[in-house]
Amino acid sequence: MSFYKKGIPHICLNRTLEQTRKETVMKHRMNTLIAITLACASVSGMAAEQLPASLQSKVEKYQQKLVEWAANPAIVSAVKEANSKGPLPGMTNAKWLEIPDNDPTAQSFVNSKSGSMVKKWEEDKEINKLVVRDEKGNLVAASTKPLLYNNAVRPVYINAIKGQPWTDSKIAPDPTTQVKSVQASAPVLDGGKVIGVIHVGITTN
Numbered sequence: 001m002s003f004y005k006k007g008i009p010h011i012c013l014n015r016t017l018e019q020t021r022k023e024t025v026m027k028h029r030m031n032t033l034i035a036i037t038l039a040c041a042s043v044s045g046m047a048a049e050q051l052p053a054s055l056q057s058k059v060e061k062y063q064q065k066l067v068e069w070a071a072n073p074a075i076v077s078a079v080k081e082a083n084s085k086g087p088l089p090g091m092t093n094a095k096w097l098e099i100p101d102n103d104p105t106a107q108s109f110v111n112s113k114s115g116s117m118v119k120k121w122e123e124d125k126e127i128n129k130l131v132v133r134d135e136k137g138n139l140v141a142a143s144t145k146p147l148l149y150n151n152a153v154r155p156v157y158i159n160a161i162k163g164q165p166w167t168d169s170k171i172a173p174d175p176t177t178q179v180k181s182v183q184a185s186a187p188v189l190d191g192g193k194v195i196g197v198i199h200v201g202i203t204t205n
Contacts, residue, residue, distance in 0.1 A: 078114035079196035096149035160185035
């Protein structure tokens, strides 16, 4: 009887250790399964977002044009001046949304020297919006009043301000024109230093 009682704790301990081991194995398997599932979903998503070959060719064409436009002396000068002056006093994206397209403040970005140049470039029917921004993402020039005065949280700015041209991998309505587009951007450089961004909506129709 004494031996039986003494054996009980050992039996319970063995069962507890075995249960713990099984739970650990199950958790490991579950984590592995989750990791595999996420990896497969990621690969699937990447594959789904690949652009058709004909569209990819067009995107690459305008990516090169963006780099050329960004290097234009008038654009570089306008961005340098904007960086020196800073944003419009008190301007926020919320206030910008309230301003009509034909308001003098909005039109000043379209009718300036750099704005007129950007508007001329945007007459190309393969694009539906062209915008230049300063080092903080604030508006410098545009072919039309963009949805946002500051787009520092958008991929077109975040990626190009790092110093390399960028192209989105998906087709979506442009936030400003609502035309189905692929977004692309390039840094504006001054002597090799990134001072701003130029971005475009490439029409996919």
